[in-house]
Each structure stands twice: as C-alpha cells, then as structure tokens.
Amino acid sequence: MYFLSPNLAEPQHFALWERLLFAALAATSGVLFWRRFGPIIKKILHSRKDPGFRLFPIARRVWDFVWEVLCQAKVIRERPLPGLAHALVFWGFCAFALVTLNHAAVAFGLGFLDPQGIVGRFYFFLAAAFAIACAISILGLFVRRFLVRPRWLGEKLSYGSGAVALLIFLLMVTYLGSFAVTDADPATRVLWWTHTLALLIFLPLIPYTKHLHLVLSPVTVFLSRGGFSRIPPLVGDEDFGLVAGTDLTQLVSLQAYSCVECGRCSEHCPATNTGKLLNPKEIVLGVRDYLNNLGPSSAEPLLGKYNSQEAVFQCTTCGSCEYQCPVGIEHLPILVGLRRGAVNTGTWEDEHGGKLFLALERGSNALGISASERDKFIQKQQFPIFEGTQEYCLWLGCMGGYDPKGREIVSDFARVMNYLGTSYGVLRKEKCTGDPVRRLGNDLLFQQLAEAGLEALAQNKVKKIVSICPHCVRTIQEDWKEFGTPPEIEHHSEFLAQYADRLPNQNNSNPAKPEKIVYHDPCYLGRYRDVYEEPRTIVSLAGEVVEAPRSHERSFCCGAGGGLVFLGEETGDRVSHTRAKELVATGATTVGTACPFCNTMFRDALAATGDAAPHLMDIAQLTARGLPQDGTKMNGSISA
Amino acid sequence: MKIVVAIKQVPERDAQVRIDASGKWIEESDLQFAMNESDAYALEEALQLKEKHGGEVVVISAGPERTGSTIREALAKGADRGIHVDCGDLGQRDALGVARLLAAALKPESPDLVLTGLQSDDLGYGQTGVIIAELLDLPHASLVLHVEKTDAGLTVKRELEEGWFQNIELATPAVLAIQSGGNKLRYATLMGIKKAKTKEVRRVTAAELGVDGAPAAVLERITLPQKQKSTQILPGTAKESAAALVEKLKFEVRVI
Numbered sequence: 017m018y019f020l021s022p023n024l025a026e027p028q029h030f031a032l033w034e035r036l037l038f039a040a041l042a043a044t045s046g047v048l049f050w051r052r053f054g055p056i057i058k059k060i061l062h063s064r065k066d067p068g069f070r071l072f073p074i075a076r077r078v079w080d081f082v083w084e085v086l087c088q089a090k091v092i093r094e095r096p097l098p099g100l101a102h103a104l105v106f107w108g109f110c111a112f113a114l115v116t117l118n119h120a121a122v123a124f125g126l127g128f129l130d131p132q133g134i135v136g137r138f139y140f141f142l143a144a145a146f147a148i149a150c151a152i153s154i155l156g157l158f159v160r161r162f163l164v165r166p167r168w169l170g171e172k173l174s175y176g177s178g179a180v181a182l183l184i185f186l187l188m189v190t191y192l193g194s195f196a197v198t199d200a201d202p203a204t205r206v207l208w209w210t211h212t213l214a215l216l217i218f219l220p221l222i223p224y225t226k227h228l229h230l231v232l233s234p235v236t237v238f239l240s241r242g243g244f245s246r247i248p249p250l251v252g253d254e255d256f257g258l259v260a261g262t263d264l265t266q267l268v269s270l271q272a273y274s275c276v277e278c279g280r281c282s283e284h285c286p287a288t289n290t291g292k293l294l295n296p297k298e299i300v301l302g303v304r305d306y307l308n309n310l311g312p313s314s315a316e317p318l319l320g321k322y323n324s325q326e327a328v329f330q331c332t333t334c335g336s337c338e339y340q341c342p343v344g345i346e347h348l349p350i351l352v353g354l355r356r357g358a359v360n361t362g363t364w365e366d367e368h369g370g371k372l373f374l375a376l377e378r379g380s381n382a383l384g385i386s387a388s389e390r391d392k393f394i395q396k397q398q399f400p401i402f403e404g405t406q407e408y409c410l411w412l413g414c415m416g417g418y419d420p421k422g423r424e425i426v427s428d429f430a431r432v433m434n435y436l437g438t439s440y441g442v443l444r445k446e447k448c449t450g451d452p453v454r455r456l457g458n459d460l461l462f463q464q465l466a467e468a469g470l471e472a473l474a475q476n477k478v479k480k481i482v483s484i485c486p487h488c489v490r491t492i493q494e495d496w497k498e499f500g501t502p503p504e505i506e507h508h509s510e511f512l513a514q515y516a517d518r519l520p521n522q523n524n525s526n527p528a529k530p531e532k533i534v535y536h537d538p539c540y541l542g543r544y545r546d547v548y549e550e551p552r553t554i555v556s557l558a559g560e561v562v563e564a565p566r567s568h569e570r571s572f573c574c575g576a577g578g579g580l581v582f583l584g585e586e587t588g589d590r591v592s593h594t595r596a597k598e599l600v601a602t603g604a605t606t607v608g609t610a611c612p613f614c615n616t617m618f619r620d621a622l623a624a625t626g627d628a629a630p631h632l633m634d635i636a637q638l639t640a641r642g643l644p645q646d647g648t649k650m651n652g653s654i655s656a
Numbered sequence: 657m658k659i660v661v662a663i664k665q666v667p668e669r670d671a672q673v674r675i676d677a678s679g680k681w682i683e684e685s686d687l688q689f690a691m692n693e694s695d696a697y698a699l700e701e702a703l704q705l706k707e708k709h710g711g712e713v714v715v716i717s718a719g720p721e722r723t724g725s726t727i728r729e730a731l732a733k734g735a736d737r738g739i740h741v742d743c744g745d746l747g748q749r750d751a752l753g754v755a756r757l758l759a760a761a762l763k764p765e766s767p768d769l770v771l772t773g774l775q776s777d778d779l780g781y782g783q784t785g786v787i788i789a790e791l792l793d794l795p796h797a798s799l800v801l802h803v804e805k806t807d808a809g810l811t812v813k814r815e816l817e818e819g820w821f822q823n824i825e826l827a828t829p830a831v832l833a834i835q836s837g838g839n840k841l842r843y844a845t846l847m848g849i850k851k852a853k854t855k856e857v858r859r860v861t862a863a864e865l866g867v868d869g870a871p872a873a874v875l876e877r878i879t880l881p882q883k884q885k886s887t888q889i890l891p892g893t894a895k896e897s898a899a900a901l902v903e904k905l906k907f908e909v910r911v912i
Contacts, residue, residue, distance in 0.1 A: 253850045360846040373843035378690055380670050387670035460846040 108150030168279030257356025291588030355457030402441030531559030694773030
C-alpha cells in the first residue's frame with residue numbers, strides 16, 4: 017500500500033542553471049526534431065495537389081478519426097493481442113499529454129496540476145494506471161519484435177524501435193517511481209531528470225524512424241480519400257498517372273511518410289504470399305525513399321531504381337493491403353497510379369497485356385472473341401432483349417457473354433429470374449466495362465469503354481442493372497462515375513438475397529446431412545462492395561455454409577483481379593492454387609463462388625488439388641438446381 | 657528515312673454488316689469503324705523503322721469525314737503527320753481509282769518508302785499497293801513480314817506458301833505491301849492521343865489532286881455470303897466412317 021498512498025513527488029526549487037540546462041536541452045531536442053521533420057513536411061506540401069480532393073463532407077473523416085485513431089479499432093481488430101498492446105501505449109500517450117506538459121512546467125515553478133489537489137491527484141492516479149498498462153504493453157511489443165520476431169515485421173531488426181521501446185518504458189517507470197518518493201528526496205530530482213532526458217531523446221527520434229507515424233498517421237487517416245480503391249481522375253494534358261516525382265500528390269507523399277512498416281499489407285498480399293516480387297509495403301517505402309532522395313519535383317521515373325515495374329504489375333488489386341492498413345495508406349490508388357504512369361506513356365510492354373488492350377481497342381470484349389458469338393448465345397438461350405420496359409437490364413459481361421462457365425452461370429441466373437417472375441432483358445450489344453484496363457492503368461481505353469457503356473445504357477433507357485460479375489458491378493457503379501451517371505446496379509447475390517424467402521430451401525430435402533459448401537468471398541464483392549451476408553444467405557438455402565480460415569474482409573484472392581487473369585502468373589506459386597488448397601482443407605464438398613473470374617480460376621486450381629476435388633458452383637447455380645425442373649414459376653404458372 | 661503509310665478505315669471486326677438500299681454498298685449508319693488490320697501492321701513496321709533509323713512517318717488515308725478518327729489513331733500510335741484525302745465515294749472507286757488518289761497525294765512527299773497493308777478487310781482487292789508502285793514507277797514487293805534497312809536499300813522478308821519465306825533486296829524508294837502478323841502491334845496510349853492533338857493533318861480533295869472518279873471497274877452488286885449448314889454424320893464403326901471420310905475428301909471435296 018506504501019506505493020499507492022503518497023502523491024506524485026515533484027522536485028522543488030530548480031536552480032537557475034538547472035532551468036537553463038533544461039531550456040537548452042529542450043531547445044536542442046526541438047531543433048533536432050524540426051531539422052528532419054521540417055523538410056518532410058515541405059516535401060509533402062510541395063507535392064502536387066490532389067485532383068478531386070474535397071474536405072467535405074467531414075462527418076466521414078471525423079468518424080474515421082475517432083474509430084481508427086482514437087479507438088484504435090482497426091489496429092486491434094486485425095491483430096488483436098499486439099493491437100491491444102499498441103492501443104494501450106497509444107492511450108497511455110494520450111493520458112500523458114497533460115502529465116508531460118505539467119512535468120516541463122514544474123521546472124519553472126509553473127506546474128498546473130497540484131499533486132495534493134483533488135483534480136491533480138485523480139489525474140496522476142489515472143495516468144499511473146495508464147503508465148502501468150503502457151509499460152507492460154511496450155515490454156510485450158519489445159519481446160514480440162526482438163524475440164518472437166514475426167516474419168511480417170521484416171527481416172532486419174529495427175533497432176530504432178528497440179530504442180524507442182526502452183525510452184517509453186523508462187518514461188513510464190520514472191513516472192511511476194515518483195509515487196514511491198517524496199518531494200524532498202534527492203531521488204525525485206534524479207527521476208525528474210531521467211524522465212526529462214528520455215522525453216528529449218524521444219522527440220528527435222520520431223522523424224528519423226517509423227515513429228513518424230505518431231505525428232502523421234492521425235492526419236493521414238483523417239485526410240484519406242475514403243471509399244475503397246478510389247482512383248483519382250487525371251487532370252489536364254500532362255497527367256498520365258504516377259510517372260515521376262512531379263506526379264506524386266500530397267496524399268501519396270503523406271501516406272508514404274506515414275507507413276509504420278508493420279507489414280500487415282504484406283501479410284495479406286496474395287502476391288507476396290506466393291513468392292512474387294511485389295510487396296505492398298516495399299512499394300510504399302519505395303515512394304518514401306524516392307521522396308527522401310529526390311523529392312517531389314524530380315523528373316526521374318518512379319519506376320526503376322525505387323520501385324519495380326514487374327512488381328507493380330503483379331498486383332491483383334484484391335485490396336487486402338488497403339483494407340488492412342492501420343495508418344490510412346491507400347495502396348490501390350498508388351499501385352494503379354504507377355501502372356497508369358507506365359501504360360499511359362507506353363513504357364509497359366507485355367505480350368499478354370498488349371493483346372488484351374488490342375482486343376478491346378478493336379473488339380468488344382476482353383476475351384477477344386467475335387461479338388457474333390454473344391448474339392448466338394443470346395438467341396440460343398432465348399434471352400429477352402431489353403426494350404426499356406423491363407425492370408432489370410441483365411448485364412452479361414465478358415464472362416457471361418463469352419466464357420462457357422460464365423454462360424452457364426448467367427443462364428442459371430436467368431432461370432431463377434424467370435422462376436421469380438422478374439422482368440428483365442439483355443442489351444443487343446454490350447462492350448467490356450473496362451475493368452481490366454482500368455486496373456492495368458490504360459486510361460485511354462477505359463474512358464472509351466466507359467463512355468460507350470454509359471451511352472448504350474442511356475440509349476436503351478436502362479434504370480436498373482443486375483450482373484453476375486462483381487468486377488462489372490464495381491466498375492459500372494464507381495469507376496464510370498468519372499464520365500457520367502451510371503444507373504443503379506445490383507450484384508446477383510444482392511438480387512437473390514431479397515427473394516431468399518421465396519426461393520426453395522434445399523436443406524428441407526435432406527435436413528440430417530446438409531451439403532457442406534465453403535463460400536469464397538470475391539474481393540470485388542467483399543472488400544470493394546461490403547457484401548458478405550447476401551451470398552451466404554443464398555448458399556445457406558443450398559446447404560450448410562462452411563467458412564474458410566480467411567474469409568469475409570480477410571478473404572484471400574483467387575488471383576484473377578487487376579487484369580492478371582489475362583496476364584498470367586510467371587513466377588512463384590499460383591495464387592489460385594494456394595486458395596484452392598485452403599478451400600479444400602475445410603472439408604467442404606462444394607466450393608461456392610459469386611464471381612465468374614473466381615470461378616474460372618478455381619476450375620483449374622481445384623482440379624489440381626487431386627481426385628476428390630469439391631464441386632464448384634456459383635450461387636446462381638446453387639439456387640437454380642433447387643428450382644422445379646419443369647419450368648414452373650414461383651406462382652405456379654408455367655414459364656414459356 | 658521518310659516513310660508514308662497508306663491506311664484504310666474499314667468496318668470494325670465485330671460489325672454486323674447489312675447491305676444498303678442501292679445494293680451496291682453496305683449500310684454504314686450503325687457501324688463502328690477501325691483501322692484495317694494489315695495497315696496497322698504496316699504502320700507498326702514504319703514506326704519501328706523510324707525508331708531504329710530516325711526520320712518521319714506520314715500516314716495517308718482516303719475516305720469520308722469519319723476517316724479522320726483512324727488518322728488520329730495512327731498519329732496517337734506515333735506517326736508524325738497525316739494526309740486525309742477527302743472522298744465520300746470510296747466504296748464506288750475501284751482499286752485503280754483509290755491508288756490514283758493516294759499516289760497523287762503522296763508523290764509530292766517524295767518518300768523513301770511507301771508501306772500499305774496487304775489488302776483491305778472490307779473489299780479485299782489486294783491491289784492498291786501494287787498499283788501505287790506502278791503509278792509512281794517504283795519497285796514493289798508484297799506479302800512482306802519484315803523490313804531491314806541496308807546501306808544499298810532494303811532487305812525484305814516475304815511470306816510464300818507452304819511455310820516458305822523469301823528474302824529479297826530492293827533499292828529505295830520502294831512500295832511494300834505488309835502482311836499481318838510480322839510484328840507485335842503497340843497499344844494506343846493516352847499520352848499518344850494527347851500528342852496527336854497537335855499533329856498536323858492536311859486535307860486534300862480528289863478535285864484538288866486532279867484525279868477523276870470514273871472507275872475502270874464498276875461494282876454491280878454485293879451480297880452477303882450464303883450460310884449453309886451441311887454437317888454430315890458418317891455412321892458406322894471408326895474404321896468404316898474413316899474410310900467414308902477419306903472417300904469424301906478425295907472425290908467430293910477434292911482436298912487430298
């Protein structure tokens with residue numbers, strides 16, 4: 017009880033030399049801090065203004081700040097134990113803000129928190145509680161970094177982090193120690209000075225180490241573009257994306273300097289995890305190195321010495337990096353920006369990429385198949401043509417219109433719509449939405465396709481679209497906005513979920529042993545659109561939903577996104593095979609998908625897992641197989 | 657090296673063509689147009705020669721207003737200048753008529769090399785390049801896959817039949833008709849399009865060139881190819897049906 021009973025001890029009567037020494041040390045510490053921090057701020061401010069950036073509406077920003085910074089929600093959610101330790105250190109810092117101010121003021125006899133007073137006493141005890149939690153947490157984090165050494169913190173040990181951890185520990189211990197002494201005790205003076213020195217050494221370390229995030233990341237989180245993978249518009253005749261330093265925007269530079277090197281982005285990256293060159297953390301650090309060495313007015317290409325073009329084009333744009341990042345870095349606009357720079361200037365040369373671009377320059381679809389094949393398919397399936405009178409325009413997409421498996425999915429989905437009595441029609445002509453070229457950074461082609469698509473939809477008076485492809489859905493709904501106002505669009509999982517109570521429940525026929533179906537979250541439906549429960553509702557009508565170890569927001573990519581399905585994977589393991597093994601290991605007999613690209617990737621990948629490979633079915637197929645075979649509609653009538 | 661590339665705008669590959677009311681040409685109103693495929697390869701060859709040896713690439717195209725977009729596309733891919741021979745009646749002109757227009761327009765350029773595509777995807781005469789050479793009195797080679805500049809002139813690789821190739825030497829200036837597939841085509845870029853905005857496209861009319869429009873050969877009527885499904889199932893065991901197939905290939909189709 018001796019420890020808790022006395023008040024915080026403060027040294028009394030500082031001699032003039034002590035005051036002068038303290039002032040001199042504080043000034044030195046401040047100067048050292050600014051000598052590094054000043055140029056960084058200058059580089060950020062001297063970067064190009066972000067086109068299309070708006071501070072308002074501000075509510076979203078305030079909420080992100082409260083939730084992600086003050087509550088540390090993302091930090092904790094994605095890595096609970098180290099996250100909580102980090103949060104306790106952070107909260108400790110917050111609580112210490114007043115204590116530290118008071119600590120400095122005491123040297124000049126200006127202490128404003130009275131250790132004897134009720135407010136002071138309460139506050140110092142509160143801070144002491146935080147100090148204990150903070151000291152234990154920082155020790156834990158120290159042990160994690162230097163003894164447990166998780167792979168994602170990087171191969172090289174960060175001694176800067178070690179030094180900072182020890183300083184924080186010292187700060188907490190010296191504070192707590194002040195409860196065990198009295199004002200007159202000489203030890204009090206020693207504690208005060210030790211605490212002071214630790215503070216003054218800590219301050220300049222901030223801008224020299226990744227602890228720069230202490231200062232920058234709250235701003236970064238607040239100023240982030242928001243949304244998901246929000247790709248900024250190109251402005252003027254000289255903007256081709258991220259080509260050189262002069263193209264780096266203030267947000268990109270701010271984000272690059274905010275990186276805390278925690279490696280969460282790499283930990284979840286499908287490319288990094290399958291032995292590719294790409295590591296999202298290194299991309300961000302590459303931009304930072306570029307800024308440190310060359311600055312934001314350099315004309316030196318961003319791709320080359322500091323970042324590799326090969327790595328940038330290995331990204332599947334699955335977005336797990338952006339989703340994970342606790343300091344508000346938006347990786348996709350950076351990665352896609354670097355691709356734009358390479359493609360819009362013609363520096364990127366790739367056999368398959370070139371073929372894809374030419375197929376879309378000259379033809380209508382990404383698969384390079386003649387449009388007449390789509391006409392034949394529509395005729396064969398007797399899909400009604402959209403006349404402007406039906407409720408839904410059924411958007412086929414390249415996969416639904418040309419790929420054999422995609423066609424099966426669309427046909428089954430059409431059967432379900434027939435059963436439900438929904439009125440729909442397909443467009444006579446349809447072009448690719450431009451998803452793969454958008455993600456690969458070909459803005460010329462993307463703009464042409466988006467404008468052609470918007471015009472076709474307007475001409476046909478389309479009010480509402482439904483599509484089986486999350487890539488089409490995302491591109492039409494979000495990316496086309498740059499060139500017009502796209503109609504409302506639903507993914508077929510969202511459509512089907514609305515009618516869940518009118519669709520047959522297949523579990524009724526075999527309630528004792530339902531089919532185990534593992535549902536794979538497509539990146540463009542989950543992280544990009546926040547749709548997780550609707551497809552699961554549909555799957556649960558066909559069997560028992562089984563979850564993969566990585567699911568929902570943490571789902572692992574199939575490897576197709578970002579145009580990579582057209583480029584192929586030249587190095588490392590196949591992303592699709594890695595994911596397929598994980599899905600098979602759940603013991604499910606069926607893999608449920610909601611994206612024709614995932615489907616096509618898993619078709620081969622599942623076959624490679626062995627003879628007992630599970631079935632592969634889209635949610636539309638899972639639904640359609642439960643429908644009456646004779647074409648009976650929901651209301652009992654027979655469809656034509 | 658100054659290279660002139662003759663390009664043609666043709667209906668897009670995926671286009672569904674319909675015959676117009678006159679019965680002599682296709683209905684153009686709802687068609688999308690693109691650069692003729694082998695012309696795209698001719699342009700690519702020209703751009704690669706320019707990248708290697710320097711010089712200038714000028715594209716020339718005859719056609720109505722809409723042809724401008726294809727000229728712009730060529731400029732976006734790297735051509736330096738364009739010449740648009742403005743004529744609305746391209747469909748009615750025979751290969752000789754078109755070649756006369758192009759030859760008259762490109763002669764003042766006195767190029768070192770004229771490249772054309774092997775043939776157009778719409779009419780498919782395969783004559784324009786040959787006739788241009790004749791009108792300009794220049795050496796000519798067709799079915800060219802690859803062009804190499806030498807001290808004396810050019811070495812070109814031609815595609816012959818049955819997988820044979822021929823390498824021949826030509827003096828410059830010369831006219832070459834380029835076959836598709838010899839190079840990888842480059843994609844159009846945003847930067848290229850923006851640069852193309854400021855590049856010069858000169859317009860000339862047939863009248864200004866002093867070329868009259870009367871064709872030597874008149875297009876009477878065009879028809880869509882008749883589609884007929886004549887799949888035959890040859891019954892019997894594998895041996896029997898194989899024997900029947902050989903019989904048919906030999907005596908009915910006469911291909912073996």
